[in-house]
Amino acid sequence: MFAYLLRRILYAIPILIGVNLLTFTLFFVVNTPDDMARLQLGAKHVTPEAIERWKVEHGYDKPLLLNREMQGSAQFTDTIFFKHSAAMFAFEFGKGDDGRDIGNEIATRMGPSLAIALPVFVIGLLVNVSFALLMVFFRATYLDLWGVVLCVVLMSISGLFYIIAGQYFIAKLWNLLPISGFADGIDAFKFVLLPVLVGVVSGIGSGARWYRTIFLEEIGKDYVRTARAKGLSEVRVLFRHVLKNGLIPILTGAVVVLPLLFMGSLITESFFGIPGLGSYTIDAIQAQDFSVVRAMVFLGAVLYIIGLILTDLSYAWADPRVRLQ
């Protein structure tokens, strides 16, 4: 078990290096350090000296990947890639183009992101499972058929529509909740409500339909027939047997996204003006702030790998037949 974990964590290192190399290449194909300096300095102050100074200050005055002037390992370490990317493994992200510390920014923005993403995840899971169970209970009737059709209709609607419609009807027309914004502490509640509602509703279609297939697969198994043969009522079969066994694939499948909840949702956060990591990322993309984007990519990759490891662990925990070695 411990050896397995250690191996998985060690395996994460080459993946993270790959992720870094890929984003690094992508972004430096787009803009050279000279371009970045020009963008940051603005139109007025662009002189060759100013660009050089900016590059030295921000550590972009070195070769990209390979420094031929150095000897030995310094050939690789004295480069932009190494100086900027190696520090990430220690979670030192440096400063964004606006001069603020990225690590600090991430720490303060994680809270609001989580305040939206976690309720959406938990409530969404509950709602979807209940909806799916309802359909399974009435399986092969018109209720089930129309439930599935409703799911397909719901998942055919653009996510943007849910947000825009929610904001327009609930916030603007009926004045029930604020359109957007965020506050600290207990005041956050009323700002969080609408995004959470929208997030849950927009996920019902695909979620409930997916869980329905899982439950239906479970319901055809032998142990369910045995339970019925014992004379258990349909409700009891469904809740005591099918639900429990069906939850294993559902929960283990959900574990992989659990760490990624920290990253928040790009679209929801930018529509509702939540100062979370999602809106931070969008702003960085639009301002072409490479340091922030690189930090977010790294963070996302780390969280994804944690999610994968957690998934394996949860399989072993939920199903005694699975052994990790």
Place this chain on the structure above:
Amino acid sequence: MQPVILWTDALVFALVAAVAGLVLFIRRHEHLCAPWAGVAKRPMAMGAALVLAVFVVIGLLDSLHYRERLPDSPPDKPQYSVEVLSAFDALVGPLRTQQEKTYSAPLAMRLYAKEFVDHDGVAVREYPRLKYGGAHLESEADRRADLVRRVLLGGAQGLAIALLLLGALAAWQARCSRQSYGEWLVAFGTGGLGWPGRTVATTLALIAIMLAVVIQLASGYHVLGTDKVGQDVLYISLKSIRTGLVIGTLTTLVTLPLAIVLGIAAGYFRGWVDDVIQYVYTVLNSIPGVLLIAAAVLIVQVYIESNPELFDTAAARADIRLLALCIIMGVTSWTGLARLLRGESLKLRTLDYVEAARAFGVSHSRIIGRHIFPNVFHLVLIAIVLDFSGLVLAEAVLSYVGVGVDPGMYSWGNMINGARLELAREPVVWWQLGAAFAFMFTLVLAANLFADGVRDAFDPRVGGRR
């Protein structure tokens, strides 16, 4: 007139040719026909397929591009307009050219914004009459009667066309099955055709009636209103169909070779090949998709800006960006299917007939081609149809983030993005958003329903349970 073949046009028509070839191939092999016959038996799938066909026809018409000759250019040295038009533009003619000044509501006769209008020398501030919308009417009191007349006329025309089509279909079908005309109609009425005739007929009639009504109305009004610069929203929405279809199909075209080759190779060869491929897709999967797409789109943008001489028209520029978006989305989204194919190939390679083939010394490429690939093909097909709707929806989101299609291109994402803030106006400008969402919803819903039918017919696991 000078035909223009954009990159995506060429690929779209290559795709059409490939699909036609595949259809011919399938028709010759009975065991490949069987699951498609299963799809044809499902009413929902067939209705959805009909709707999809309408979208596809519009999209294909819109892919035949040309440039018009400038009227005053010398005949021996013709010059062409920089504007790239399509066969669809030529077909709908006035819809494109009848521009108002700014917003106007659906079927309205007056502009959305007030202006100073000259009334016999006195300047009055009022909502001016539209240049084209309802311009054929003397007074606004006639509007209601005119609308009712057009709707009824259109409905009657649509119904007549639908009945005519149905009659032709009945004649053809009856001849094919050597039944009398009456016998076929009885079978049709009782649902004993072996395929969902009534659903198809109803859908056909609905589509025909709707098209006829819209055509009737569009000749006198802006059916879905006009946008900020006064362009007809119906026209924009119809033009956006091509963008949606191109993204949904060409992206899969990029995905397929990557997913099939890498997925099967990983599962079949195992060992270091498997390790390398798994490493590549874990790396790609760990990067948040939007960020990867954003980075790649920025690259393309910079490339286009620094090489303006390569593109002679704005359409060519927008087209390259659309193609790049498809390629990028394809490169980031092959991992799911590859993983599926890898798992399936891992299972297949241990089966007796594959081992036997290997014992006989059959080459790897032949084993993969004859034994592995045909047995995973249903997974590929299901993935194609399931991914399509997701990609159409993704375009809107990406355009919102600013890394989608070219801002000058007609697309539902751009429509939504442009109209999003207009909801704050009083009275609300809802028609542009509504039209974009409605068109997108129709396409995606039809695609989803069709995909369900295909999956149910092809997936052996789902089929067994029902």
